[in-house]
Amino acid sequence: MSKDFSVHVEHITRVEGHGNIVLDVKNGKIEKLQWNVVEAPRFFEAMLRGQQYNELRPITSRICGICSIGHSLASLKATEDAFDIKITKQTAILRRLAIHAENMQSHILHIGYLVAPDLFGVGSVFPLVGKHTDTVMKIVKLHRLANEMSDLICGRTIHPIRLIVGGFSLVPTERQLLHLKNRLAEAQDLTKELAVVIQSVADKLPTFTRETEYIGLTSDSEYALYDGVIASTDTGKHPAYRDYKEVINEYIVPQSTAKYAKHARESYMVGALARFNLNSTQLHPVAQEVAHMFRLKPLTYNPFMNTIAQLVEFSHSIEDSLLLINSLLDQGIKQEKPVKPVVKAGRGVGIVEVPRGILVHDYTLNSKGYCTKANCIIPTNQNHANIQLDMEKLVPEILTKSQKEIELTLEMLVRAYDPCISCSTHYLDVIFV
Amino acid sequence: MKQIVKTITKKDFSSFVNSLINDRTYDVVGVVAKGKRYVFDTLSSAEELQLDYDVTILPPKKYYLPQTETLLKFSLEKPFEGKEIMNDTPRIIIGVHPYDIIALEQTDRHYLDQQQDNFYKKRRESTIIIGVDIKNVSERSFVASMKTNVTDSGFDLLLTDIGTNYAVTIGSEKGNKLLEKYAIVEDASSSDLKKIITVRNAVAKKYRQKVNIDKKNWSSLLVANYNHAIWEEHSDVCMECGSCTMVCPTCFCYDVKDNVSLNLKEGNRVRTWDGCLLKDFTKVGSGEVFREEVKERYRHRFFRKGNYLPERYGFVACVGCGRCGSACLPDIADPCNLINELGHFNSEEDTGKYFIKEETEVLEKGIIHVPRSATIKKIIPFNEIDTLFEIELDDKKPLGHKPGQFVEVSIFGYGEAPFGISTPPGDSPVFEIMVRQVGNVTKKLCLLQPGDKVGIRGPLGNGFDVKTFEGKTMLFTSGGTGMVPMRSLINHILDPKQRDKFKEVIILYGAKRPKEITFMDDVDRWKKVSNVQCELTVDRCEPSECWGGCTGLITALFPKIKADKIDSKNTIAVVIGPPVMYKYVIKCLQTLGVPDNNIYVSLERRMKCGVGKCGHCQMNGVYVCKEGPVFNYGKLKQLPEAFE
Amino acid sequence: MKQKPRVAVFDFADCEGCELQIANLEEEILDLISFVDIVSFREVMKEHSDSYDIAIVEGSIMRPMDEERLRGIRSHAKILIALGACATMGGVNKIRNQWMPEEVKKDVYGDANLKGNELFDVFQTKAINEVVPVDYYIFGCPIDRDEFKSVITAIALGKKPDIPRYPVCVECKKNENICQFELGAFCLGPITRAGCKAICPTHNSPCEGCRGLIKKQDTECVKEVLERYKLSYEDIRRRCTMYNYGRKECSYDE
Structure with missing residues (x-):
């Protein structure tokens, strides 16, 4: 093959948001290799300035359609932290169900609609409809279930309605929860069947590895999603959550409208694989089974396996949701009023694990409850540097392949991270390097 | 008992x-x-x-x-x-x-x-x-x-x-x-x-809210205060949100829509609650809104409760539940408050009975929502916007209509629209309508081909009672699309079998432009019939257009009527045209000496259900689709909203 | 057989939630592709074509480079549909229009030198119709899936989409909700375009006006209601900022 070539992928497809890949090779040497985020910046932190505390949630939800439940929960946790609100046990369970619903919805969308076409060698899910009808219908069913679960818990999948400061504006009825429980139980078998199909094409996932740091929430009591302390595979736990900046050091680069981040090394990774690497022993049995099918063990350093970690988590979310629903039914679901906030000045930080990794909302509110300062740290931002470094190691290893294959492998790498670029283009408190 | x-x-x-x-x-x-x-x-x-x-x-x-x-x-x-x-x-x-x-x-x-x-x-x-x-x-x-x-x-x-x-x-x-x-x-x-x-x-004894005027007196109280300032004062703060009609136990108006599934293969015709407070309630295909001002809509709701339905059915259509009062944010919807407020003015004026059709026997079958299947036989374009459709009912039975009646033409997926029938009554299953492209149904109709199917409901509404015109001189005045039902009536009267029963026939016909003149073949034929005077005019004529006739508004044709032919007292005048035309033409007729009770008009409103149920065509208390579209002017003239 | 209309989906500054609502049609997407060819939809497919009849555009316009791209799209498309609040009216992206772009940039990026970097060359947020003509609007944040279906089928059948021009209250009352005002909340339902099935009040949350105001926020009736419920004009002003900042006229005829 020619020793001079370029790969320019403008607006990489089947990812959320706008990103470009630039690769220039001259005389077999890499001249330029860049992962660029070109999404228009949206200035969310500026939008929050002067907004009343109960409007922060609906506005930040609009940062991202896919992760709107995650943003809502991080936002509520930050506001509630600032006001010292203690939510009820029922609210805590329902919020965990909300995060599972989003995790399931986002993961199955990524596995089924965004990654599967690569594994089957097609451009989108549409051609699969005819050839692999069964598989597509399984994916559609699971996706529908995850959406209906979000609708039930949050009022709407995209931009939830029922999540409000102090609790829920409305909670599901016992009858609705029983119905959901039955649906989830059926879905578990469907998930296993889907895992078998994915297993049959998993050899299409490149066997690339690069040692890096993995960061996520961890908790003694559960596989951490809604609550936990920040932990790293390099440095262990960092319990002071308000000092999250000691772990997450953000900086900006000129080719990107999104920030980059680092910690102990030059880059780190967040998301399903990071959580798996940190907390895999806390996964429920069926999830463990799925992990075993793919021989997924901590520490896995292959970023392409993030998709498999998502499949494992999907299974875990079903199992955990079933347990949560049971505990709700046992204690009896009540139409609780949200905890009424006592408005006061202060700073609040909310950290949750969303499908793509750690999400931080950090608000400063004045004595009337209006926001004076806001910072949101987005999972995808934390992955950009890791994507860049992965590319730099990956390209020399595959340089002998055809240009088309190189392009596809690079695209698959970016996709594996399931980047959420709309999310990642909002920043404040810039740290200059 | x-x-x-x-x-x-x-x-x-x-x-x-x-x-x-x-x-x-x-x-x-x-x-x-x-x-x-x-x-x-x-x-x-x-x-x-x-x-x-x-x-x-x-x-x-x-x-x-x-x-x-x-x-x-x-x-x-x-x-x-x-x-x-x-x-x-x-x-x-x-x-x-x-x-x-x-x-x-x-x-x-x-x-x-x-x-x-x-x-x-x-x-x-x-x-x-x-x-x-x-x-x-x-x-x-x-x-x-x-x-x-x-x-x-x-x-x-x-x-x-x-x-x-x-x-x-x-x-x-x-x-x-x-x-x-x-x-x-x-x-x-x-x-x-x-x-x-x-x-x-x-x-x-526990009620704190009490209406001070006995409900049997609501009607006269409202009528006496039709033009009172209160309607404007209150409606100034009306949000036009329709909540008062949505929560009302006696409101029953509805809208009908066709929903089509995403595969474009099937669909549903659904009806949903509608409310007369909403601006689009009276909007017709051509875009005209018949109760444009909030004031009019606000007043309509109270009149419907306290005057229109009482006149029609004998009861006040408010049961006093108070739902509208508590649903109305600016709190102007509560009939109790409004009637009490009006009550202070203590008017003694007469109620005045409006034109309401007497109830006849109950039709056993009830309303059939499924239209009869029919086939388009011929499509004849008159000009860019007007097209004549010849339609045959698939059951081969005659439509059985009177001149002046209309049909609802249905295209599944698009909806229904009312059309005047332009052919005279007869034994044939074939009839004609004229289609002017203004809305979804009419635009779609014009894309259909001979052989395509449409649905027909009707004949609907009140047509002309031609028998009562016998022995009279007939003066027909039509403007624009008003010629459609008029042609049905004229051809019926000029039918050789009928012609002897009527005296002189005078036809006045105006269109905006020469090219908008429809049924020219008929016009030419009428001109040749003895004892028929047929006069045409156009509002304006572009230099590029060929027009040797009269230019000016329809009223310009009245001086052309040969005075010796008119025995005003024994003349029946029929007027059909755009809303704006009536006032002026009727003035001309009155000048001629035609008594109001000899004048017949056909009015256009939003006729949706065609059977006096959905409420959209209401002019004050009158359902145009049921009591009209043909009205006797003498009876209708006091009705506000009819000719405003 | 008649050739299927070719449809392309594009996005600008937004959360892509409205596109996701299309994906969330689940198996009904298959019905959709039975009568249209989707030739470009970056969020879910790799293929792309510049030959299309219908462009569905999501998101607001923030930079000259976006404007240029949008004009290109318009020139290819016979029909352009604005999808969602960001595209139809600027949506939450217009909140920042309260301040000048330079001010916002400084606020967010500090003193970083961004001169000459076109990625950061932002102006005041614009809705799609502030740059190119729009043929059809699908309102909402996010859009309602049923309304999307009804607009698409209407366009396919050649009829005018049935977008309500009455306020959310109509749908809210049909759902038999307790009025948000009665619950002490402040709701934009009475002056916001319906079509969302009053989803927010139905889930016991006040309307935020995401489908656009059909009455000006300073009309007599609004003032009357504010006074009656002891709310300040500041309340409505701030609430209207979320989706309707800088919209002078009501969007009655869009």
Whole structure:
């Protein structure tokens, strides 16, 4: 093959948001290799300035359609932290169900609609409809279930309605929860069947590895999603959550409208694989089974396996949701009023694990409850540097392949991270390097 | 009539309700709490019932005329296939207050009169009402002063809380059977019967809201104040949100829409609640809105309650539930407040009877929502926007229309639109309509080909009673598309078999531009008939257009009428044209000396259902689709909104 | 057989939630592709074509480079549909229009030198119709899936989409909700275009006006209601900022 070539992928497809890949090779040497985020910046932190505390949630939800439940929960946790609100046990369970619903919805969308076409060698899910009808219908069913679960818990999948400061504006009825429980139980078998199909094409996932740091929430009591302390595979736990900046050091680069981040090394990774690497022993049995099918063990350093970690988590979310629903039914679901906030000045930080990794909302509110300062740290931002470094190691290893294959492998790498670029283009408190 | 009264312990009543629920024959619905308010909802156990409620957010009307209901399912793939569907689960509604029962009886008068609505009728027949006497009074309710706080009809069973027991008044055989089958009851003692009266009287004293004008006087009060400043003052702060009509137990207007599935293969024709407060309520295909100002719509709602329906049916269409008052954010919707406020002006003026068609026999079949299948035979374009369609009914039966009547033409997926019939009555299954492209249906019609299928409902409305014109001179004045129904009438009268029955015929016809003149062949033919004078005019003529005739408005043709031919007192004048035309033409006719009672007009409004149900075509209290479109001017002239 | 209309989906500054609502049609997407060819939809497919009849555009316009791209799209498309609040009216992206772009940039990026970097060359947020003509609007944040279906089928059948021009209250009352005002909340339902099935009040949350105001926020009736419920004009002003900042006229005829 020619020793001079370029790969320019403008607006990489089947990812959320706008990103470009630039690769220039001259005389077999890499001249330029860049992962660029070109999404228009949206200035969310500026939008929050002067907004009343109960409007922060609906506005930040609009940062991202896919992760709107995650943003809502991080936002509520930050506001509630600032006001010292203690939510009820029922609210805590329902919020965990909300995060599972989003995790399931986002993961199955990524596995089924965004990654599967690569594994089957097609451009989108549409051609699969005819050839692999069964598989597509399984994916559609699971996706529908995850959406209906979000609708039930949050009022709407995209931009939830029922999540409000102090609790829920409305909670599901016992009858609705029983119905959901039955649906989830059926879905578990469907998930296993889907895992078998994915297993049959998993050899299409490149066997690339690069040692890096993995960061996520961890908790003694559960596989951490809604609550936990920040932990790293390099440095262990960092319990002071308000000092999250000691772990997450953000900086900006000129080719990107999104920030980059680092910690102990030059880059780190967040998301399903990071959580798996940190907390895999806390996964429920069926999830463990799925992990075993793919021989997924901590520490896995292959970023392409993030998709498999998502499949494992999907299974875990079903199992955990079933347990949560049971505990709700046992204690009896009540139409609780949200905890009424006592408005006061202060700073609040909310950290949750969303499908793509750690999400931080950090608000400063004045004595009337209006926001004076806001910072949101987005999972995808934390992955950009890791994507860049992965590319730099990956390209020399595959340089002998055809240009088309190189392009596809690079695209698959970016996709594996399931980047959420709309999310990642909002920043404040810039740290200059 | 003396009604049988039983008693039942509250505990036994609960088991009665639970056995109804467990029986699963019925959808058992009752009053349950929703936050601090109440709603009718399906019961899963008797414990949920809240029979001491004050008022529900929505009245039980939603079970008879649901918010959205499918009238028929259609296929877009087959030539013409539509089926009426209805899910007919028998239902028991527990806890209906007397005023809501009365409201349903009022709705019966509208939906079960003349042309019955089968959907409504079936639901009425398959539903059992267990009413309950009011125990707690809602803040805005004024039912006591409306005398709708108690009722002795309209229910199958009626409960009264008399302490440890309920008194159960049996209102129907259905109710009696239900008790026999599912409940343990005892005969009421005379002291129980006394308790019922005591309870009712005690509650009646609790009302804080009271209307000061007896409801039989509302009509005259409103009419006397039709032009009062109050309408404007109040409507200035009206949000036009329609809430007052949505929560009203006596509002029954609806809209009809075609929904198509995403595969474009099938769809539903659905009807949904509509409200006369909303601006688009009276909007027709050409974009005209007949009650443009909020003031007019605001006033219309009160007149409908206090004047139009009382004139038509003999009752005030407000039961005093107070729902609109509490739903209205600026608090201008409550009839109690408005009537009391108007009452201070104390007017003595006469009510004035408006034009309302006398009710004839009930049509057995009721309204058929599925149109008759028909085939387009010929399409003849007149100009860029007007096209003549020849349509044949597939059952090969004649349409059976009178001149002046109209049909609703249906294209599944697009909807229905009204069209005047341009052919004279006859034995043929073929008839003609003219289509001017203004809306979804008309635009789609113009894309169809001969052989394509459409649906037809009709003939609808009130046509010309030609027999009464015999022996008279006929003066026809039409403008624009008004020529469509006029042509039906003219050709009928000029039919050689008929011609002798009438004297002189004068035809005046105006169009905007020469190219907008339609039915030119007919015009040429008429001109050749003896004793027929036919005059044409156009508003304006571009230099590029060929026009040797008169230029000017339609009124410019009146001086051309040969005065010796006109015996004004014995002349029947028929006027059909755009809304703006009537005032001027009628003035010309009056100058000629034609008596108002000899003038007939045909009016255009938003005729949606065509059978006087959906409410869109209403001019004040008159349904244009049912009492019109043909009206006698003499009778109609006092009606505000008709010629404004 | 008649050739299927070719449809392309594009996005600008937004959360892509409205596109996701299309994906969330689940198996009904298959019905959709039975009568249209989707030739470009970056969020879910790799293929792309510049030959299309219908462009569905999501998101707001923030930079000259976006404007240029949008003009290109318009020039290819016979029909352009604005999808969602960001595209139809600017949506939450217009909140920042309260301040000048330079001010916002400084606020967010500090003193970083961004001169000459076109990625950061932002102006005041614009809705799609402030740059190119729009043929059809699908309102909402996010869009309602049923309304999307009804607009698409209407366009396919050649009829005018049935977008309500009455306020949310109509649908809210049909759902038999307790009025948000009665619950002490402040709701934009009475002056916001319906079509969302009153989803927010139905889930016991006040309307935020995401489908656009159909009445000006300073009309007499609004003032009357504010006074009656002891709310300040500041309340409505701030609430209207979320989706309707800088929208002078009501969007009655869009």
